[in-house]
Amino acid sequence: MSVVSSAETVTPSTASEAAGFLLQAAHDRTRVTPVGCRSRLHLATDPSRLIALSCCGLTTGFAHHAGDLVATVPAGLSLSAANASLASQGQWIPLDPLAGSHTTIGGLVAMNDSGPRRHGYGSPRDLIIGIEVALANGTVAHGGGRVVKNVAGYDLGRLFCGSRGSLGLITAVTFKLAPLPRASRTVVAHYASAADAARAALVLARSALTPSCLEVVAPEPRLLVRFESTASSADRMAEHTRALLAGASRADIVRDENERAVWERHHATFEVAPRVDKLVALPMRVPDLLEELTRLADVTALSARPAVGVVDIVTNGPRPHPALARVTSTLEAHVDVVRGDPHDPLTVEPPRSTAGVMRAVKQQFDPAGILAWPWEPR
Amino acid sequence: MDPRFLQALADALPGDSVVRDASELLIYESDALVHLRNRPGAVVLPRSACEVQAVVRLCHDHRVPFVARGHGTGLSGGALPHPDGVLIVLSRLNRILDVDPDNQRVVVEPGVTNLQITQRVAPLGLYYAPDPSSQSVCSIGGNIAENSGGAHCLKYGFTVHHVLGIEVVLPNGALVTIGGSTVDTPGLDLLGVFIGSEGTLGVVTKVTLRLLRKPEAVLTLLAAFDSIDAAGGAVSSIIAHGIVPAAVEMMDRLTIQAAEAAVHPNFPDRDAVLIVELDGPQIEVDELFEVVERVCREAGAVSVEIARDQGQRDRIWKGRKAAFAAMGRVSPNYYVQDGVVPRTKLPEVLGRIRDLSVRSGLRIGNVFHAGDGNLHPLICYDGSIPGQAEHAEKVASEILHYCIEAGGAITGEHGVGADKKRYMADMYGAVDLDTMQMVRCAFDPSNICNPGKVFPTPRLCGEVPGPYRAHPVETLGLAERV
Numbered sequence: 024m025s026v027v028s029s030a031e032t033v034t035p036s037t038a039s040e041a042a043g044f045l046l047q048a049a050h051d052r053t054r055v056t057p058v059g060c061r062s063r064l065h066l067a068t069d070p071s072r073l074i075a076l077s078c079c080g081l082t083t084g085f086a087h088h089a090g091d092l093v094a095t096v097p098a099g100l101s102l103s104a105a106n107a108s109l110a111s112q113g114q115w116i117p118l119d120p121l122a123g124s125h126t127t128i129g130g131l132v133a134m135n136d137s138g139p140r141r142h143g144y145g146s147p148r149d150l151i152i153g154i155e156v157a158l159a160n161g162t163v164a165h166g167g168g169r170v171v172k173n174v175a176g177y178d179l180g181r182l183f184c185g186s187r188g189s190l191g192l193i194t195a196v197t198f199k200l201a202p203l204p205r206a207s208r209t210v211v212a213h214y215a216s217a218a219d220a221a222r223a224a225l226v227l228a229r230s231a232l233t234p235s236c237l238e239v240v241a242p243e244p245r246l247l248v249r250f251e252s253t254a255s256s257a258d259r260m261a262e263h264t265r266a267l268l269a270g271a272s273r274a275d276i277v278r279d280e281n282e283r284a285v286w287e288r289h290h291a292t293f294e295v296a297p298r299v300d301k302l303v304a305l306p307m308r309v310p311d312l313l314e315e316l317t318r319l320a321d322v323t324a325l326s327a328r329p330a331v332g333v334v335d336i337v338t339n340g341p342r343p344h345p346a347l348a349r350v351t352s353t354l355e356a357h358v359d360v361v362r363g364d365p366h367d368p369l370t371v372e373p374p375r376s377t378a379g380v381m382r383a384v385k386q387q388f389d390p391a392g393i394l395a396w397p398w399e400p401r
Numbered sequence: 402m403d404p405r406f407l408q409a410l411a412d413a414l415p416g417d418s419v420v421r422d423a424s425e426l427l428i429y430e431s432d433a434l435v436h437l438r439n440r441p442g443a444v445v446l447p448r449s450a451c452e453v454q455a456v457v458r459l460c461h462d463h464r465v466p467f468v469a470r471g472h473g474t475g476l477s478g479g480a481l482p483h484p485d486g487v488l489i490v491l492s493r494l495n496r497i498l499d500v501d502p503d504n505q506r507v508v509v510e511p512g513v514t515n516l517q518i519t520q521r522v523a524p525l526g527l528y529y530a531p532d533p534s535s536q537s538v539c540s541i542g543g544n545i546a547e548n549s550g551g552a553h554c555l556k557y558g559f560t561v562h563h564v565l566g567i568e569v570v571l572p573n574g575a576l577v578t579i580g581g582s583t584v585d586t587p588g589l590d591l592l593g594v595f596i597g598s599e600g601t602l603g604v605v606t607k608v609t610l611r612l613l614r615k616p617e618a619v620l621t622l623l624a625a626f627d628s629i630d631a632a633g634g635a636v637s638s639i640i641a642h643g644i645v646p647a648a649v650e651m652m653d654r655l656t657i658q659a660a661e662a663a664v665h666p667n668f669p670d671r672d673a674v675l676i677v678e679l680d681g682p683q684i685e686v687d688e689l690f691e692v693v694e695r696v697c698r699e700a701g702a703v704s705v706e707i708a709r710d711q712g713q714r715d716r717i718w719k720g721r722k723a724a725f726a727a728m729g730r731v732s733p734n735y736y737v738q739d740g741v742v743p744r745t746k747l748p749e750v751l752g753r754i755r756d757l758s759v760r761s762g763l764r765i766g767n768v769f770h771a772g773d774g775n776l777h778p779l780i781c782y783d784g785s786i787p788g789q790a791e792h793a794e795k796v797a798s799e800i801l802h803y804c805i806e807a808g809g810a811i812t813g814e815h816g817v818g819a820d821k822k823r824y825m826a827d828m829y830g831a832v833d834l835d836t837m838q839m840v841r842c843a844f845d846p847s848n849i850c851n852p853g854k855v856f857p858t859p860r861l862c863g864e865v866p867g868p869y870r871a872h873p874v875e876t877l878g879l880a881e882r883v
């Protein structure tokens with residue numbers, strides 16, 4: 024097992040170039056890993072026999088249709104670059120991935136990466152309306168389109184979203200956009216434990232309030248509740264939230280610079296961590312899960328969306344990690360490696376029956392087996 | 402059909418689960434797209450996933466095609482039976498199995514209707530968001546197959562955004578769970594690709610859905626305009642103000658008149674009415690609603706009626722949801738289309754439809770999801786006049802081409818089915834369709850699961866799609882295929 028920053032990297036500048044490369048690789052049986060611009064590769068095989076196929080050079084073809092609230096973004100553009108451009112018309116792709124906003128659109132979609140805003144806006148899967156992919160048979164295929172409503176044919180966009188490079192290279196994505204919120208406020212509530220904060224979050228989730236983020240963070244256990252709306256509505260919802268959070272030792276409302284700092288600090292922890300695992304469970308299990316996780320000394324940071332049922336953790340513990348495995352199996356949670364060795368022994372395999380169909384899909388898209396298959400614990 | 406197969410089918414199921422009576426079979430000859438009809442080879446009404454599995458296994462072993470059917474309200478011939486196949490009707494799998502209000506989940510069988518779910522969880526302050534106009538009669542299994550939408554999908558998304566897991570009998574007879582009760586189950590997003598696959602990848606036997614909490618406030622207005630363009634202008638302006646309403650629906654004069662005749666919603670007799678609904682926290686809704694009202698007036702609304710209570714709101718929605726059925730009041734027959742255009746192209750495409758109506762001599766009513774550009778032109782014709790049905794179909798086809806030319810789609814929610822498969826190649830390239838077929842081949846290599854739907858030409862799954870067209874790399878001599 025080795026971690027390298029650069030295997031030999033090929034950076035095509037068009038989708039058909041990428042497809043041509045994949046076809047050649049299939050012919051030569053060269054293993055290929057699709058990557059973004061600054062991905063760290065975790066390689067099980069000899070790096071000399073693997074080529075990284077980067078979407079970084081795919082930067083042309085950006086198209087913003089503001090009146091339709093949609094945009095097509097080439098895979099090599101970063102989320103922040105795309106959003107900077109969309110902001111000129113008051114719109115954005117409302118995602119805040121764990122990998123940070125410098126992540127490429129290709130990487131973002133391949134990982135279905137999302138962060139705190141998932142509570143209110145969903146994940147890339149919820150926003151994709153069209154996709155372009157380069158395939159191992161040398162072709163460039165499209166699914167969906169540029170209208171938000173479209174049920175013609177199979178949904179290739181969702182198939183590729185979260186496919187982690189196992190089926191081909193994502194070369195462009197069309198998203199449904201959101202209007203930029205007029206105002207934002209965050210309630211920062213301090214709790215004795217992350218589990219307490221999660222319980223409070225689940226109570227809030229049952230209220231009429233509509234936060235865009237409802238995030239529990241630790242080590243310093245806090246509940247961050249963000250409202251993105253009109254200024255007066257965000258103000259009043261934040262005030263109301265503060266009143267509801269009676270169990271908090273302290274609750275402040277932050278805005279502007281202070282608010283940005285709170286979230287940036289939080290994101291920074293996850294952006295730089297070498298290993299991030301995502302634990303998924305039923306919402307009502309999240310408080311217990313947090314209780315157990317905070318007992319594990321090597322879980323150094325966590326960030327949970329209790330109402331969604333997702334907990335992201337930074338660990339530096341051993342692999343396999345028996346204590347973590349015990350926690351997840353008791354609480355029927357499953358673990359997904361977001362950053363780190365994808366073949367981590369903690370990774371839960373899909374159920375056997377379903378894995379059969381997944382493999383059949385994989386076989387259709389990549390008969391020569393040149394692309395990775397991350398869902399297989401070693 | 403092979404009598405041995407029919408005997409095996411009868412042996413596998415309780416006596417009353419196999420329909421044999423010719424008059425009873427008649428009901429199953431079509432879905433709601435009644436001009437496409439086939440007498441099914443056999444019809445079965447299983448009561449459990451095990452019985453579904455037994456039927457599919459037999460079909461698989463005997464290479465007999467099968468078609469799943471929910472409640473037959475589909476508008477694209479998706480549940481059109483195969484003359485040499487088995488129609489598997491899921492209406493008896495109709496139990497709500499589990500309601501988990503804390504986790505906002507519900508587990509149901511596929512024959513439960515969309516509305517039954519909301520009715521069951523409403524006392525808990527919850528609801529199931531996708532709300533097709535047919536919600537009181539269509540099955541959740543059918544909704545999954547079609548990725549059904551509804552008036553409120555502008556804000557809340559489609560079926561695919563609300564399904565967490567499904568139990569499916571695959572075309573080889575295996576019973577599998579795709580997704581689960583949590584989000585993000587491991588592996589490829591097969592759930593995402595199954596939803597909207599129109600019954601071509603397997604038969605759904607159980608479903609886990611996500612429920613939403615009822616919003617604190619809902620405000621609805623009905624604005625009338627003297628032209629469709631003015632109403633369209635209001636929609637654009639609402640969106641340009643950064644407001645995403647829960648629903649934005651439009652009806653033109655002909656559909657207003659039809660709805661008036663059928664359910665008397667008391668809509669103004671104008672060229673267009675717009676229904677705009679906002680929901681969410683009271684403070685936010687109140688504030689944005691003022692903007693919406695102002696925008697409508699600025700865009701030229703001749704009247705704006707605000708629903709003050711649930712009764713008034715129900716009346717407005719009743720008028721909208723009855724629109725299809727109501728066309729029967731103004732025309733002996735009608736043909737519904739379901740094309741989508743980018744919202745900004747609505748005025749242009751509606752103008753073309755108007756011209757087409759004049760040119761073709763057929764009246765065309767328009768009722769549509771204006772917020773997301775999903776048109777439902779209702780082409781009126783008289784089936785007793787020879788040739789008029791065919792004429793109407795040609796008109797419908799022309800409208801779909803307008804949608805494609807405008808950068809849109811041939812179907813927004815009703816599905817491709819048997820009806821629109823011939824347009825698939827106009828919307829997608831050959832490579833795109835081949836790639837979709839690769840998914841199909843992974844699920845159904847023997848092509849027995851609702852064959853002949855969605856795709857214009859079937860593909861044998863032994864074929865690898867690539868070699869049919871030489872890639873540029875090959876023609877340049879840079880590579881050859883393995």
Ligand SMILES: Cc1cc2nc3c(=O)[nH]c(=O)nc-3n(C[C@H](O)[C@H](O)[C@H](O)COP(=O)(O)OP(=O)(O)OC[C@H]3O[C@@H](n4cnc5c(N)ncnc54)[C@H](O)[C@@H]3O)c2cc1C
Pocket residue numbers: 432433468469470471472473474475476478479480491511532533534535538539540541542543544545546547548549550551552599600601603604605606725726814815851
């Ligand atoms: C008046 C009217 C209004 C409508 N309004 C809307 C609307 O607003 N929005 C909208 O989206 N649709 C609408 N529809 C279309 C239709 O109601 C939907 O497509 C609905 O989802 C079909 O459900 P069903 O149970 O009737 O399915 P069926 O018509 O029986 O079948 C539809 C498709 O689903 C497949 N299928 C059914 N059950 C299963 C299963 N268990 N497993 C696998 N495949 C299955 C069938 O093979 C077929 O391909 C409307 C229809 C009518 C008649």
